[in-house]
Amino acid sequence: MEYIKKARKSAEDHGAEISKTVAPMLDDIRARGELAIREMAAKFDGWSGEFVLRENKKQHLIAAVPEQVRADIRFAYEQVRSFALRQRESIRDFEVNSFPGVRLGQRVLPMDVAGCYVPGGRFAHACSAIMSVATAKAAGVPFVVACSPPRGESIDPAVAFAMDLAGADVILELGGVQAVAAMAYGLFTGRPANILVGPGNAYVAEAKALLAGSGACGIDVYAGPTESAIIADQNADPMTVAVDLVSQAEHGPDSPVWLFTDYRELADQVLDLLPRVIADMPVPDVPRTAWSDYGEIILCADRDELCRVCDAYAPEHVQVMAEDLDWWLDNLRSYGSLFLGEGSSVAHGDKCSGTNHILPTRKAARHSGGLSVHKFLKISTYQEIDRAANKQFSAVASRLSRVEGMEGHARSCDWRLRKFCPGENWDFHVHNNLDG
Known part of the structure; x- marks a missing residue:
């Protein structure tokens, strides 16, 4: 992998400094x-x-x-x-x-x-x-x-x-x-x-x-600055790539945008186009700063390396402008939301396509998805074990409790064995005084 353009800054977390401001505010609100x-x-x-x-x-x-x-x-x-x-x-x-x-x-x-x-x-x-x-x-x-x-x-x-x-x-x-x-x-x-x-x-x-x-x-999710990556091969349109990178850089001066490609000519063309696309924006300062400080273009050997690099970055948004879209769908693993093909802009997801635009940043996509109905739901379990089943389950749970050194847990099960299965000869290993 080769950097055609490398970021001048990293989107490091300044949480410790910010926390010094926020924590006292929360304490004050909790108190007053x-x-x-x-x-x-x-x-x-x-x-x-x-x-x-x-x-x-x-x-x-x-x-x-x-x-x-x-x-x-x-x-x-x-x-x-x-x-x-x-x-x-x-x-x-x-x-x-x-x-x-x-x-x-x-x-x-x-x-x-x-x-x-x-x-x-x-x-x-x-x-x-x-x-x-x-x-x-x-x-x-x-x-x-x-x-x-x-x-x-x-x-x-x-x-x-x-x-x-x-x-x-x-x-x-x-x-x-x-x-x-x-x-x-x-x-x-x-x-x-x-x-x-x-x-x-x-x-x-x-x-x-x-x-x-x-x-x-x-x-x-812990929401940091918006991130967007584009994976593009030799069939991608350089202007579409440049326009889409700039469109996401307008979020803020600290919003990273990245191009991952295996085609050097495309990388060079996008690098040449970006300043012109930025200059044409109504307020060019924000995307110019984002691109200058945080933007990157990385040249990879093949699509397998492109996948590895993209998954390592775990971007909030990933656009794929490359052949064989289903291959990318099957092989990319770490992203907030995936946009397949030239017709799919991040702007569609941000506004109206239907998927949620509240997504993980700062590599959190390696372990978390974005906002969905599941975030508003609790999965609560229940169980019912009848008297006959207690002969098996209480015996196993009692033995395992003692393996773990948890005598109180074991006695909870011992009691049920005595109560539900009287007349059985249970060897509890440890004497207790609960015989009734």
């Missing part, structure tokens, strides 16, 4: 509750209004959304919801008689409360609202709280429409660390969230991680 939230909202967002979006204000915001925008959001919602419902159907309750007298089963239970964070800042992330809220509702979560930072006098109207369409039960005009903490602790709603989901800046991500670490709630 809504009063601390109000002070932080005034300080960071200049917001002194109500936090719970009232119905009349929500309808006013929705009325301001152009009909074509509403139609497009509805289209995206239907695709995402449809895919999420199919995911939900793929995991079911079941029950099995695994042994005579033994009944085992699992129940698939939705979380009681989900908190969905929808970032603000440079962009109005209406599609993120759909990805989180609609997926939670498809999983069967009965109460969903959605938060987004206010932009001026309100949250963005398109975001409000998307949240409402997707089924948010409460919408909070609130952003940042204070927003995720409010959802985790149930402030303004009285309903603490079982799980927090949704992307955000480094402070939001750190707050989610600290809240999960404290046991306050679960989270979806």
Whole structure:
């Protein structure tokens, strides 16, 4: 493997520094509750209004959304919801008689409360609202709280429409660390969230991680800067590759974009095209910085090496513009979401194709998938062992308990053997005084 262009910086985690800011904020919110939230909202967002979006204000915001925008959001919602419902159907309750007298089963239970964070800042992330809220509702979560930072006098109207369409039960005009903490602790709603989901800046991500670490709630993924990789062979169009790399670099100045190819001529052409494509952007500084600092082009010997390199990077998004797409589908193992063929842009997944765009970053795709209905579900098991089956199961469990040195566990099973199978000669090895 050869670097045609190597990143000048690494997307290293500055979590320790950020944690020094976030941890005291969470402590303050835990101690002072809504009063601390109000002070932080005034300080960071200049917001002194109500936090719970009232119905009349929500309808006013929705009325301001152009009909074509509403139609497009509805289209995206239907695709995402449809895919999420199919995911939900793929995991079911079941029950099995695994042994005579033994009944085992699992129940698939939705979380009681989900908190969905929808970032603000440079962009109005209406599609993120759909990805989180609609997926939670498809999983069967009965109460969903959605938060987004206010932009001026309100949250963005398109975001409000998307949240409402997707089924948010409460919408909070609130952003940042204070927003995720409010959802985790149930402030303004009285309903603490079982799980927090949704992307955000480094402070939001750190707050989610600290809240999960404290046991306050679960989270979806630790969301770092957006990452995108393209695998391309000699048949790929250099301009398509360049345009798609730049399209993802606009996320932020620290968003890595990578090209993995086995065709040197393509690598050279893309390297030549990128500055021109970036210069044509309305705001070129962000993608220019991302490409300069974090962008890479890696030349590989063959497609097997391309797979190894890509899996080592474990990108959030992977586009494949190469022959034999099913081979790549069968052989690539570590990615957040896969986009096969020139017709499949990451932008489609980000906006409306139906798969979820809240995905693992920083190599977390080696061990975790992205947001799905499964994140909002608990798999709870149950068992029933009748008296006759206890003759086998209590005897085995008793012996294994003593192998492990757990005498109390063993006696729990010994008692059942005496109670359910009187008259049997049980050798418990260790004397106890429970004979009745």
